[in-house]
Amino acid sequence: MRVLAHFVPGEKVLKFLEPQMDWLDIRYCAEDDDETFHRELPDAEVIWHVLRPISGDDLSQAPRLRLVHKLGAGVNTIDVDAATARGVAVANMPGANAASVAEGAVLLMLAALRRLPELDRITREGRGWPSDPTLGETVRDIGSCTVGLVGYGNIAQRVETIVTAMGADVVHTSTRDDGLPGWRNLTELLSVSDIVSLHLPLTTDTAGLLGRDALASMKSSAVLVNTSRGPIVDEDALVDALRSGGLAAAGLDVFAVEPVPADSPLLELDNVVLTPHVTWYTADTMRRYLEFAVDNCERLRDGRDLANLVNQVAG
Template identity: 35%
Template sequence: MTIRILAAGDHFVRSDLLADALRQVVPGGADIRELTLPWPVVPFGRVGEVDEASDVEEELIEALRGVEICVTQMAPLTRRVLDACPDLKLFCVSRGGPVNANLQAATEAGVTVTFAPGRNAVATAEHTVAMLLAATRRIPQTNADLARGVWRGDYYMYDHVGPELEGGTVGLVGYGAIGSRVARMLEGFGAEVLVYDPYVTGVPGQVELEELLRRSRFVSLHARVTPETTGMIDAKRIALMPAGSVLVNCARGALLDYDALCDALDSGHLFGAAVDVFPTEPIPEGSRLLTTPNLVMTPHLAGASKETAAKAARIVAEDVARYLRGEPVAHHANPVLAAS
């Protein structure tokens, strides 16, 4: 019997990348179909009961007719999709976490969900260091002034220049695949690195969060969002940071109180900040973030690189190959199903 596979890509992890990765590892007789979703031309959002998905339930249901395996980045695996697609058995999300999949409903339907941990670790780590430097040396602001023909000598004044990384202390909140890479990069700059992560042990420079904030001139967030970490960097904790510090968030918007961030920048307590993620995406019109000084922003693209897209396609394709060989998949998202 021919195995039908849907490669539901988008304009980043493209359908052809997914299909090509599949063809390298799955049997030649597989029927691989392609569907292109609109992200990032059309922003993702909440679809049904899942987050960060493309609003394409109707198109997905139609494309999944008779399909056993779906590989995707942004397709919504909602209860409605599951109810309409009884042939579906494997749903592979080419992201670091399957936030666009209803894991409980998938488990109830007997659908295995996988994901692609570490796919963007290198890209995000590099972007984090770039954002740290951009905020510390005020690169976007000075570039914008020069682009409109303004040469501002006041940027060279002592009170307006930022600190160096060499000899400075950088605090990393989270030490997973991304945070650990950032640490290695920063050590190359000659910085002292402190780490707060309750889920790892034996890391050099490991301290409690409050101590990290008090000692660090630079702080970068790399934690996962959990009930415990949501809003963890609030006004009280920002106030612990030394005056003139720099704060970077390329992880998740929910980790940081953005009103408190804006207050700290407005008051001058923070020298600068750089963020790639936001509490609401896209940023709403009229948001304080659009007018707060000394804030560097990028539109949630820290993990965007050609290598990230290729790795994502390869990771999910390899799990499809394991599934077809009757082996356990490597990156199971619904472990109750895996154990049953």
């Protein structure tokens, strides 16, 4: 079975997959290498997809393709309608990266709340002593905060477990009142939270969800963390809020445009912690991804039902 893996493997990935090499023919391609990607597409039966969008035009160049398997949960980077029209199954891996993204979200909370990038820089420059007296006015413990989770799926619930153990109060919102303790509507959640953490898929309903008015309704001392998708936040409005003191800080793993443009004003702000869409990317998550990916390839090979399909195609 020919698989086009749209990423560059490390040694652990290759070692994990070695026992499958008698029936899997895996061709690897860096996400920014479109030449190799399009050269391999005509022979691919399965694509292991990460982030580089797969368009209808891409799919039209893959006549043998039977499955696009997202390594992750969000399928907004796949033209699912075009895949369905061509009889190509699309599957994802819900929950496989939940532990890693949850820890990454808490990492960003702590780094933003504790002004970590700034303190790291001034310490390296020899300016860390005497201590900045504003630390005692601005830096806080997570355990003293109310953490608001926007979206309440696998990742958000893991974040809740971690920050609750640290002493935080947690509120959450979701599509509708779920009847669980701590549920708030979005307006109330934004107004009461010291940390707001986003855990939503990107859809037509969630794009721009945190616009200028929503950001203005947050506490000026609040921290915004986004490990879901960049376009959920109005990035221009966020920059304005961070510059003006409307928000204290932000921790961002995702952006409106990825990679982040070199002229993005976010790169100039001291009160922003940035990572390049990698909170999911750990050895542990990669192992889980590969387990899911190999399992669905085995199902495809053996004519069994595929797991975690997000579309319906004719048998």
